[in-house]
Structures are given as structure tokens and as C-alpha cells.
Amino acid sequence: MDYNLFKYEFHKLSGIDLNYYKEKQMKRRIESQIKRSGFESYSDFLAALRKKDSLYEAFLSYITINVTEFYRNxxxxxxxxxxxxxxxxxxxxxxxxxxxxxxxxxxxxxxxxxxxxxxxxxxxxxxxxxxxxxxxxxxxxxxxxxxxxxxxxxxxxxxxxxxxxxxxxxxxxxxxxxxxxxxxxxxxxxxxxxxxxxxxxxxxxxxxxxxxxxxxxxxxxxxxxxxxxxxxxxxxxxxxxxxxxxxxxxxxxxxxxxxxxxxxxxxx
Ligand SMILES: C[S@@+](CC[C@H](N)C(=O)[O-])C[C@H]1O[C@@H](n2cnc3c(N)ncnc32)[C@H](O)[C@@H]1O
Structure with missing residues (x-):
């Protein structure tokens, strides 16, 4: 499975269309998260995400990048x-x-x-x-x-x-x-x-x-x-x-x- 197929399957799973996010940046972030979570490939990682447990929740928060603070700028x-x-x-x-x-x-x-x-x-x-x-x-x-x-x-x-x-x-x-x-x-x-x-x-x-x-x-x-x-x-x-x-x-x-x-x- 390559990044394109992962995007397609992840869209079906989560409703989030990664095609609208800048590709280079998003692909790099996802690949580093896959490695960090101890998976070898997009397909292994996707299989784990399909359980929709804490890994799925953590991954959603990771890709959506919710850094913020009060009175920012x-x-x-x-x-x-x-x-x-x-x-x-x-x-x-x-x-x-x-x-x-x-x-x-x-x-x-x-x-x-x-x-x-x-x-x-x-x-x-x-x-x-x-x-x-x-x-x-x-x-x-x-x-x-x-x-x-x-x-x-x-x-x-x-x-x-x-x-x-x-x-x-x-x-x-x-x-x-x-x-x-x-x-x-x-x-x-x-x-x-x-x-x-x-x-x-x-x-x-x-x-x-x-x-x-x-x-x-x-x-x-x-x-x-x-x-x-x-x-x-x-x-x-x-x-x-x-x-x-x-x-x-x-x-x-x-x-x-x-x-x-x-x-x-x-x-x-
Ligand atoms: C970096 S935070 C910005 C928070 C705040 N606006 C600020 O400037 O401090 C980006 C937020 O955009 C949200 N986000 C990403 N994709 C989105 C989408 N397609 N629709 C709505 N929110 C989205 C993320 O979940 C995240 O909470």
C-alpha cells in the first residue's frame, strides 16, 4: 500500500480527506508517526487504525495539529x-x-x-x-x-x-x-x-x-x-x-x- 491508497482508505475510515492537506508535509508526518508507533508499513498501520481505539484517537490529534494558546499573537x-x-x-x-x-x-x-x-x-x-x-x-x-x-x-x-x-x-x-x-x-x-x-x-x-x-x-x-x-x-x-x-x-x-x-x- 502506498500513500495514495492510504489516503483513500483513511478517508473511508475517518471521513477526513487528506488530499486537501499539503502532501509533502502530511506524508512526512504520517510516515514518522507510523515508525514511531512501531509499524512497518501503511497497511499494518491502517489495520491498527481500523480498531478505532486510542491509537486512532492519538493519530487524529496528531495529524490535525492542535497547538494553540490563549491570546496567541x-x-x-x-x-x-x-x-x-x-x-x-x-x-x-x-x-x-x-x-x-x-x-x-x-x-x-x-x-x-x-x-x-x-x-x-x-x-x-x-x-x-x-x-x-x-x-x-x-x-x-x-x-x-x-x-x-x-x-x-x-x-x-x-x-x-x-x-x-x-x-x-x-x-x-x-x-x-x-x-x-x-x-x-x-x-x-x-x-x-x-x-x-x-x-x-x-x-x-x-x-x-x-x-x-x-x-x-x-x-x-x-x-x-x-x-x-x-x-x-x-x-x-x-x-x-x-x-x-x-x-x-x-x-x-x-x-x-x-x-x-x-x-x-x-x-x-
Ligand atoms: C494549529 S490549530 C489552530 C488553533 C487556533 N485557531 C489557533 O490559531 O491557535 C489547527 C486546528 O485546525 C483543526 N483542523 C484541521 N483540519 C480541519 C478541518 N478540515 N476542518 C476543521 N478544523 C480543522 C485542527 O483540528 C486544529 O485544532
Whole structure:
């Protein structure tokens, strides 16, 4: 069995289509995981994955790469609070925000804490989704290590966390209640509509250009007019007008329905 056949069989097994993930990187990661787990070949490894036990769960978490932390890239959150949020709050007093690759929850909870400076918690509704169910389960538990809250401003740490018996930072219900978690595969599931802000950070970097193209088109449909797409620190859309998006800063885009239609070839 080669990588192509493994991708095909793994898609049938898990519903995850590895064809949309950058091949060189993914293949290298999978082959090193096969070796590390003591298997000789793709077919032996696949047979073990078919048992859907802890190896399968660990493999899903490994390939989906759920590294994250509270207040990741603080400069971006400053821009979010000082420039983006005021614009959005002018249009809506209960903005609909979607964190679409939320991993273990640090990102949507960061958003909820920032919003809580301006809105009462009953007005804060954040939808957070991810393909990795184990990550979502951790997000719902909302107990974090010191490392994961390290970059979070002290005002948030002292206000919204309590020390748990197992020496973790446990998020208080006030903020937990602002976020609804859901399983959602960006490559195949339906997207929520009428979003004021879509936060999509540090996941598109793993996808092929074809996958990104499809996702940007779908983001456009999910955003309200003038809605905001917020990407990772170093992520950039090369031809944003192809998706009727206008760049505000390198990592922020706004949906602009006024942009003229351009033939596809002009945008290549
Ligand atoms: C590196 S984390 C990013 C977490 C957070 N957005 C941040 O920037 O800190 C990438 C996340 O993307 C998720 N992911 C990977 N493929 C996905 C897909 N097809 N649909 C939805 N989420 C996906 C992973 O499970 C992982 O939790």
C-alpha cells in the first residue's frame, strides 16, 4: 500500500480527506508517526487504525495539529479590540462570531473575554468548531495548563479563572457559557451563515491551494456584508478580490459586495 491508497482508505475510515492537506508535509508526518508507533508499513498501520481505539484517537490529534494558546499573537488581539471590534459593534450589538478551527478552545474563549469588556455575557455568542472531537471535549472541559494561559493579560487571568485542585487554570462559567462548540470539517460540512466575524487562524497553512480557494469562497457566503475575516498572523490572501474580500490589514479582510466582478482569468 502506498500513500495514495492510504489516503483513500483513511478517508473511508475517518471521513477526513487528506488530499486537501499539503502532501509533502502530511506524508512526512504520517510516515514518522507510523515508525514511531512501531509499524512497518501503511497497511499494518491502517489495520491498527481500523480498531478505532486510542491509537486512532492519538493519530487524529496528531495529524490535525492542535497547538494553540490563549491570546496567541497578542498584537493581533490588540488590533482586534481597538480597530475591528468597534467597527463591528457599531453595526451589531450581538455580533455573530465563528472561530472555525478552535482546537482546545483557547481562541474562542480569548474572544469571549475581550468582548466581555464591552458587552454583557448574555450578548456574547461565539460559535467554535473543529474537526477534532478530542480537542472539542477538552475545550468544553476548559481546564488549562500554566503554559497555555501564559500570554493572557493578568486582568483576564484573575477575573475569569480559578485554580483547580489538579493545579490547572479552570475557566469560570461566565465565559464558558458564551461559547458553543460543534464538530465541523471545513472541507465538507455546511458553514454557519450571517457571521459578523470569522476567525480562521493557523489551519489554512496546512491546506492545498485548491482547498483554500474553496474555503475562501465559502467564507464569503458565510459573512454578512462588511463582515470580517480574521486570519493568522502570517497568513495572507493573494488575490482577495477574487472572493469579494478587501484587505484591511495583512490578516484582516472585509466582505465587500461593491467590488466589481472580474473574469476568472484576470484573477489567476
Ligand atoms: C494549529 S490549530 C489552530 C488553533 C487556533 N485557531 C489557533 O490559531 O491557535 C489547527 C486546528 O485546525 C483543526 N483542523 C484541521 N483540519 C480541519 C478541518 N478540515 N476542518 C476543521 N478544523 C480543522 C485542527 O483540528 C486544529 O485544532
Amino acid at each position: 497578542p498584537g493581533q488581539w490588540d488590533t482586534f479590540e481597538k480597530e475591528i471590534l468597534p467597527m463591528v459593534l457599531q453595526r451589531s450589538s450581538t455580533p455573530k462570531i465563528w472561530s472555525c478551527a478552535c482546537s482546545t478552545g483557547e481562541e474562542p474563549y480569548t474572544i469571549a473575554m475581550i468582548l466581555a469588556k464591552y458587552l454583557t455575557p448574555d450578548k456574547i455568542k461565539i460559535l467554535a468548531s473543529d474537526i477534532d472531537d478530542a480537542a472539542i471535549a477538552k475545550a468544553k472541559e476548559a481546564k488549562y495548563s500554566f503554559k497555555s494561559v501564559e500570554s493572557l493579560p493578568n486582568e483576564f487571568k484573575s477575573k475569569y479563572f480559578r485554580h483547580s485542585e489538579d493545579d490547572k487554570f479552570e475557566l469560570k462559567c461566565l465565559i464558558k457559557r458564551c461559547v458553543e462548540f460543534r464538530h465541523l470539517d471545513l472541507l465538507k460540512d455546511d458553514y454557519p451563515m450571517d457571521c459578523d466575524i470569522i476567525v480562521c487562524r493557523n489551519v489554512l497553512i496546512y491546506f492545498t491551494e485548491t482547498a483554500k480557494d474553496m474555503i475562501y469562497k465559502r467564507f464569503n457566503k458565510s459573512l454578512k456584508p462588511n463582515g470580517i475575516l480574521y486570519l493568522g498572523n502570517t497568513e495572507q490572501i493573494i488575490k482577495p478580490d477574487k472572493y469579494k474580500l478587501k484587505s484591511l490589514k495583512t490578516f484582516y479582510y472585509t466582505k465587500d459586495e461593491e467590488l466589481p466582478e472580474k473574469p476568472e482569468e484576470e484573477l489567476q
